[in-house]
Amino acid sequence: MRLSRLSLVLLLGLLAACNPLPPPQPTGGTLASQLWNDFKSTFLRDDGRIVDSGNAGISHSEGQGYAMLLAVAADDRASFERIWDWTRLHLRRHDDPFFSWRWQPEHTPPVTDYNNASDGDVLIAWALSRAAARWKIPAYRHEAQTIARALREKLTRPSAFGLILLPGAQGFEHADRLVVNLSYWIFPAFEELQGIDPSPDWRALRASGENLMQHARFGSPQLPSDWLQISPAGELTPASGWPARFSFDALRIPLYACWGKLKLPEFYARVDAQWRSAATPAWIDLQSGELAPYALSTGARSVQRLMQHCLPPRSTERFNAPPLAGEDYYSSVLILLSQLAQTEIVP
Numbered sequence: 001m002r003l004s005r006l007s008l009v010l011l012l013g014l015l016a017a018c019n020p021l022p023p024p025q026p027t028g029g030t031l032a033s034q035l036w037n038d039f040k041s042t043f044l045r046d047d048g049r050i051v052d053s054g055n056a057g058i059s060h061s062e063g064q065g066y067a068m069l070l071a072v073a074a075d076d077r078a079s080f081e082r083i084w085d086w087t088r089l090h091l092r093r094h095d096d097p098f099f100s101w102r103w104q105p106e107h108t109p110p111v112t113d114y115n116n117a118s119d120g121d122v123l124i125a126w127a128l129s130r131a132a133a134r135w136k137i138p139a140y141r142h143e144a145q146t147i148a149r150a151l152r153e154k155l156t157r158p159s160a161f162g163l164i165l166l167p168g169a170q171g172f173e174h175a176d177r178l179v180v181n182l183s184y185w186i187f188p189a190f191e192e193l194q195g196i197d198p199s200p201d202w203r204a205l206r207a208s209g210e211n212l213m214q215h216a217r218f219g220s221p222q223l224p225s226d227w228l229q230i231s232p233a234g235e236l237t238p239a240s241g242w243p244a245r246f247s248f249d250a251l252r253i254p255l256y257a258c259w260g261k262l263k264l265p266e267f268y269a270r271v272d273a274q275w276r277s278a279a280t281p282a283w284i285d286l287q288s289g290e291l292a293p294y295a296l297s298t299g300a301r302s303v304q305r306l307m308q309h310c311l312p313p314r315s316t317e318r319f320n321a322p323p324l325a326g327e328d329y330y331s332s333v334l335i336l337l338s339q340l341a342q343t344e345i346v347p
Helices: 005-018 033-043 061-073 077-091 118-135 138-155 187-196 200-215 252-259 265-275 298-307 329-345
Strands: 100-103 111-116 177-180 228-230 236-238
Touching (some): 033 061, 033 329, 061 100, 061 329, 077 100, 077 118, 111 118, 118 138, 118 187, 138 187, 187 200, 200 252, 252 298, 252 329, 298 329
Antiparallel strands (some): 100 111
């Protein structure tokens, strides 16, 4: 049966209404120059390397991607180019457009794990896409398209929860399970990558992320663990081989979900309940109930404050960033990302 042109238009409109994407985000946002300068002075080396001060001074694709994204938001093209140049020179893999995830300065060769981390690749592609739009550089857009297309073609797999993103090219796909990390679902990035690499896969990843967030509920807090595994039958459990913790990875899930304007009030409420105490530990083991012997970081508290913009009744009062003095790399990144997200979701 052939559809008339009018019928086809009506059908496509109905499908779009049933599966809407949120409205386009501003390209690059804005970030206070003093906050970005404080970050640079502590973590950015002259050659463009970002130093993870909480992880023995290593560098990784995630950190490079975060810094590129923040440099665009601060309209700091010179720093962006330095960071991108170092990333290409030292982390780019030879057999695909991805980036090795770990670089250690005291080792020879310094790349000590050639495997990629898909969140780092997503962040780099997202930052390049925003840089292309802000500074009108077609080459950056081409790089972003190449990475985005490769992510879809090489690192996505079907599952009982929808299309999933593998955390890396090797080591996460097994005959009896797929291993995923829900904090690699960077929802606002998926939306913008859809704009340069049109494909239903980006919408499918958004949907699978929401689905996983609704089903990954473990322990008394009913929260996701950092690492999850999905069986062929659709059983979702904390991944074997990793602690079953709501910890440093998983705390980014509410950051990206709120930034991506996902309407999941029950999820945000469960995270908020876990973090409500002033003495909240940095992580909780969702199987044993064991708690971290140290408190939640200032960066995680910034994520909690951002989340108030997504928790009913939604706050419209902006919060100020705490000072970065004394904060390590990861806490500082979370502070800056929370500030950037706030500029993009609060009218």
